[in-house]
Amino acid sequence: MSENSEFGLGPATGLGSMPGGDAREAVRTVTGTFEDFPFLPELPARGPGADMIGRTAGMLVEMYARVEPSGWRLGDRPGRDTRRARSWLGEDLDALEEFTQGHEGALKVQTTGPWTLAAALELRNGEAVLSDPGACRDLTASLAEGLRLHLAEVRRRVPGARLVLQLDEPSLTAVLRGQVRTASGYRTHRAVDRQIVEAGLRDVLGAHSGGPVVVHSCAPDVPFALLRRTGAAGISFDLSLLTERDDEAIGEAVEGGTRLFAGVVPTTDGPLSDPAGSVMGVRTLWRRLGLRPELLARSVTLTPACGLAGASPAYARQALAHCVRAARSLADNPE
Template sequence: MSEQHPYPWPAASSTGVGSWPGEDPDEAVRTVLGELPDLPHLPELPGRGVGADVIGRTAGLLVEFPVEVQPTGWRVADSPGRDLYRARGFLSRDLDLLAEHAHAYEGALKIQVAGPWTMAASVELRNGQRMAADPGAYRDLAASHLEGVLAHIAEARKRVPGARLLVQVDEPSLPAVLMGALPTASGYGRLRAVDRVRVEEVLRTLFGAVEEAGAVPVVHCCAANAPLDLLRRSGARALGLDAALLDRRHDDMVGTAVEAGVGLMLGVVPAVDPPPAQRDRMSDPAANVEVVRELWNRLGFGPDLLTRAVVPTPACGLAGASPEHARAALKAVRNGARVLRDEPHRS
């Protein structure tokens, strides 16, 4: 199985989800490169303010699709303004720091963007309604988003030419888009669900373009009702999920994905500082990845495939954590990956 389905990372890899606490991108890049040597990622620092979070960063990638910040969030604008310039400046600075610290790096490297459906759920039309409510609007947004993602891949490749790029598409709002759970502008109603066929079509187009650009499409959705089959069919080469939210109801979908060669990035340690009573558990690598072993035992796959197919991660981005917990979380997932490799049969 592992020979039939090669993965875009070394065996026993670990990685982060994306965001990082604080306002110092230089320190963040150096920390991530040091703690995650097999699969580092370009960190996002929302603490810097408007334009530094994943929505703002991705808004800065949109091509000929200006948006600006209003009291209720990002909204379509007539022309680019200071919010977009700020977002683009943050990203350019982050990429320059990546080049400074990792120009000669030649392994797997992950970059993150908000997905087209999370953007459609987060960006408003001029009337205050979410873009997900208007088929013409989200069609235009998806086209602009795709073009911007491809340009981002090209910029990252310039900075680290020897890296094998993975593009993580963050879709935390996708379940709400599919279930018709997004609130209307008034807050008193819910937007109509977007057709699943249309959702899958947009994602398949994006993931296919990412692969044609020589990168590996990954999708992350830490919601309990992540549409695993839809994401697999759309062409994602790996699924980023919170392992604590996977139970026996998900086994068939997860197993089908693994059989198809889809990798799993599984969140196994808290994304925020745990209560004092739970801190000791994070220092036990075997305990941290026990949820992964239990899942794997239920699926019935061999231990050799486990260490190749599964990448331990924090449960979500670390922007809400203390710097101390963020570093501890990366150390915990790195040590957890090594335990899965060195003690594959431990129960």
């Protein structure tokens, strides 16, 4: 628990994407809601380059991507898509700097992890980078260097913040199981060896040396044990997708000091339950694992189940505020 307490990871935060295209409004909402643990919003509604893959592709060093009808494809030189991705990230950082003056707590930034990026980016032949082990290594190294530069820029703009890096890896389980489809759609790429996956993740985690990294997946069957071995300080997941098969790995994670980022608030418009109802699943999990109630608030950060890009702006604001209220309920009544 010492690493989590050292960096002051807060009781609630968001996961990244928000609706709309106004960076200042999104950052104002986030910083106003999560005073202890704000994050840099992503606004994919602006178009290619603001999406999760495009934004991260714009951070790569000496690797460039452009938009094709099939998705993002690597190219020889930076083009307008790369410039647009970098321009939008610059706007986002301008807004973040404006609304975090004097902030000295945790601040989270998100990027696509190496394996989801390798599954999404295409080589020149149209196949995923995932199909080429050498290209995967190059991509991992480029991403790690790009993240070092990005984190340094965020530190320059918000010098008092303690940065938390979130790697989004929704395709990780599919990569491990050989479920990522080829360009034709008739076959799947071969499963990547778990040791190679771990090594790639460790290389990217190393870009944030000395700071905590959270790995997020909103897919079923999150590989908790593998992520712990990489050195991740936190694991983020959709609570509704857990099964009792995950219990042993989650229990070991908590006892080993890994923080759980539990997604408890729905990501699309609809009625929200009362805060106590939103954390009922967390309490049930805790009792099932036989963990001490006093560990609960110290071990869990509450979030939406995934990004909020598909929600209305009004619901997104409500969902984020609901996470804060639910975390307060969890701290006040851990049993």
